[in-house]
Amino acid sequence: MSAGAALAEPAVLGHTLDLLLAGSPAAPAWTALCAALIAADLVLDAAAARLTGTVGARSTAWLRRRALARVLAAAPHQAARFPAGDLATRLTAHAAEAGTVPATAAAGAVALLPPLGAVVALCLIDPWTALAFLSGVPVLLALLRAFARDTAAGVGRYQRIQLDLARRLAEALGGARTIAAAGTADRERERILRTLPQLSAEGHLMWRSYGGTVARSSALLPVLLYAVVAVAGFRLAAGALGVGDLVAATRYAALATGLGAATGALAAVVRGRTAARRTCELLALPELRQGTARLPSPRAGGPAPGALDLHDVTVVRGGAPVLHGVTLHLPGGTHAVVVGASGSGKSTLADVAGRLTAPDHGRVLLDGVPLEDLDPAELRREVAYAFARPVLLGGTVGEALALGQSPPPDPGTVRAAARAARADAFVTTLPRGYDTPVADAPLSGGEVQRLGLARAFCRTGRLLVLDDATSSLDTVTAREVDRALADRALADRPLNDRASFGVRPSGERPSGAPRPGTRLTVAHRVTTAARADVVVWLEEGRVRAVGRHRELWQHPDYRAVFAAEPARRHSGAAGREAAGPAGARGGTR
Numbered sequence: 001m002s003a004g005a006a007l008a009e010p011a012v013l014g015h016t017l018d019l020l021l022a023g024s025p026a027a028p029a030w031t032a033l034c035a036a037l038i039a040a041d042l043v044l045d046a047a048a049a050r051l052t053g054t055v056g057a058r059s060t061a062w063l064r065r066r067a068l069a070r071v072l073a074a075a076p077h078q079a080a081r082f083p084a085g086d087l088a089t090r091l092t093a094h095a096a097e098a099g100t101v102p103a104t105a106a107a108g109a110v111a112l113l114p115p116l117g118a119v120v121a122l123c124l125i126d127p128w129t130a131l132a133f134l135s136g137v138p139v140l141l142a143l144l145r146a147f148a149r150d151t152a153a154g155v156g157r158y159q160r161i162q163l164d165l166a167r168r169l170a171e172a173l174g175g176a177r178t179i180a181a182a183g184t185a186d187r188e189r190e191r192i193l194r195t196l197p198q199l200s201a202e203g204h205l206m207w208r209s210y211g212g213t214v215a216r217s218s219a220l221l222p223v224l225l226y227a228v229v230a231v232a233g234f235r236l237a238a239g240a241l242g243v244g245d246l247v248a249a250t251r252y253a254a255l256a257t258g259l260g261a262a263t264g265a266l267a268a269v270v271r272g273r274t275a276a277r278r279t280c281e282l283l284a285l286p287e288l289r290q291g292t293a294r295l296p297s298p299r300a301g302g303p304a305p306g307a308l309d310l311h312d313v314t315v316v317r318g319g320a321p322v323l324h325g326v327t328l329h330l331p332g333g334t335h336a337v338v339v340g341a342s343g344s345g346k347s348t349l350a351d352v353a354g355r356l357t358a359p360d361h362g363r364v365l366l367d368g369v370p371l372e373d374l375d376p377a378e379l380r381r382e383v384a385y386a387f388a389r390p391v392l393l394g395g396t397v398g399e400a401l402a403l404g405q406s407p408p409p410d411p412g413t414v415r416a417a418a419r420a421a422r423a424d425a426f427v428t429t430l431p432r433g434y435d436t437p438v439a440d441a442p443l444s445g446g447e448v449q450r451l452g453l454a455r456a457f458c459r460t461g462r463l464l465v466l467d468d469a470t471s472s473l474d475t476v477t478a479r480e481v482d483r484a485l486a487d488r489a490l491a492d493r494p495l496n497d498r499a500s501f502g503v504r505p506s507g508e509r510p511s512g513a514p515r516p517g518t519r520l521t522v523a524h525r526v527t528t529a530a531r532a533d534v535v536v537w538l539e540e541g542r543v544r545a546v547g548r549h550r551e552l553w554q555h556p557d558y559r560a561v562f563a564a565e566p567a568r569r570h571s572g573a574a575g576r577e578a579a580g581p582a583g584a585r586g587g588t589r
């Protein structure tokens with residue numbers, strides 16, 4: 001409509017001028033029409049600007065939501081291919097730039113309508129005037145093509161440098177304590193900003209290219225305008241055009257020079273498209289396959305639920321297998337402890353057991369159902385995880401413990417789980433106890449770890465996976481948590497009965513019912529292995545042996561796994577803060 005109003009304006013203006021010169025009685029009505037057209041043009045321009053903003057915001061939100069959903073639906077190790085800073089830039093700055101493409105492209109196309117319409121109008125007024133204008137269009141198109149090509153290449157390089165910078169910045173923030181401890185802040189600042197001159201050079205290059213194109217097109221278009229006016233003048237002198245036609249032709253020629261404004265729109269579209277490509281790379285992350293199957297209900301007198309089977313499981317990372325053909329059968333209710341030297345594949349085994357990652361070969365089954373066929377809600381209800389470095393997500397501490405449960409567990413259940421994880425005592429000393437916002441809770445590493453355990457204990461399920469989840473606890477607390485887990489009172493809960501999960505009030509006697517659910521613990525402590533029903537001993541990604549701790553203890557290589565432990569744990573703790581390979585492949589979980 002706006003383009004229509006702008007197009008009609010010169011013709012109406014020209015005709016009104018003719019009527020005024022001829023003293024026609026229709027002149028006042030046409031003058032009013034001119035005023036109405038100008039007002040409509042202004043109002044429609046304002047509406048278009050508002051619409052552009054709204055469409056841009058909606059497109060950005062849509063893209064962000066889709067990309068983020070894909071990142072979260074991918075296996076964590078796949079998502080970790082995009083380092084934190086890189087990912088944040090793609091989802092914020094690049095998504096915002098990409099979101100402007102539909103509105104900018106539409107606005108650009110609409111903005112081209114008046115110039116193109118003006119050329120048609122020139123043709124109708126007098127073909128010679130149109131020809132005068134069109135003679136310069138090939139030069140203009142060549143300019144725009146070269147500009148689009150240069151801009152696309154420049155924007156690509158600029159955004160790559162931006163991602164690199166953001167990645168290094170996020171790395172440094174993650175390793176702030178290491179940098180402070182090493183006193184390398186200056187060196188780190190230089191490392192982060194190393195590519196800033198390149199970024200600046202690329203930015204200047206793009207602006208130079210833009211400025212050059214605008215200058216060249218700005219020089220060309222007035223020449224075309226004067227050519228049209230000159231031709232129209234000759235045609236007026238020859239009696240082929242009237243004065244009104246001359247005015248209209250001059251105004252249409254001016255409108256046709258609006259083709260030059262395409263440079264700005266083109267630059268924005270090229271920038272947005274390149275940014276969109278970066279955000280859309282996230283959409284290429286493979287989703288973990290999910291199914292719709294349900295787990296069989298436990299039968300009275302039947303096998304205990306939580307049977308975990310790994311059949312010939314191989315997991316490849318960085319081109320090399322980190323688990324090789326692992327086959328394992330853990331009957332429901334087993335407490336299995338996975339031990340092995342650092343890097344032997346324990347965490348990878350814990351990840352495939354609860355489908356945080358999919359094996360590259362082989363299958364994992366829970367109670368006979370392949371995990372990839374399981375309904376995702378059922379899978380997450382039945383498999384609980386606690387990690388060495390849990391991240392507390394949620395507004396308050398209580399909400400962080402109930403994460404992902406719908407309906408949320410009642411406060412009694414949350415508190416009982418926290419007691420079992422030896423977290424209740426320090427949570428109750430927080431300013432608002434369980435209602436304390438996580439951001440306001442000053443927590444040590446060991447306290448965060450205990451909350452991570454409590455979060456896992458809040459869930460009832462057939463499989464509880466504890467991946468080094470007590471590594472930051474002092475020996476006494478770790479033993480208490482171990483005991484609480486082994487305590488029949490904690491174990492006696494019926495599966496997926498939220499209200500009855502957790503610890504019984506102190507003093508109440510356990511019922512003595514069979515312990516439901518399977519526990520898979522990645523551990524480095526001899527005491528934890530000693531308490532297990534069965535120990536899975538991994539060596540270089542293969543199962544070296546499966547058996548009782550006291551039987552395996554006869555083997556010197558098995559004892560060596562624990563002998564090496566103190567040194568490993570120290571180096572592990574240092575490695576966590578450093579921006580090393582551990583951080584690169586997933587960091588905090």
Ligand SMILES: Nc1ncnc2c1ncn2[C@@H]1O[C@H](COP(=O)(O)OP(=O)(O)OP(=O)(O)O)[C@@H](O)[C@H]1O
Nearest residue numbers: 077317318322341342343344345346347348349585
């Ligand atoms: N995304 C990845 N890319 C490349 N290599 C990986 C990746 N994830 C794990 N690895 C490698 O796989 C091997 C097993 O890793 P995993 O974390 O399972 O070992 P772990 O036994 O749990 O070690 P630790 O006791 O030190 O935690 C290691 O050599 C590790 O470097």
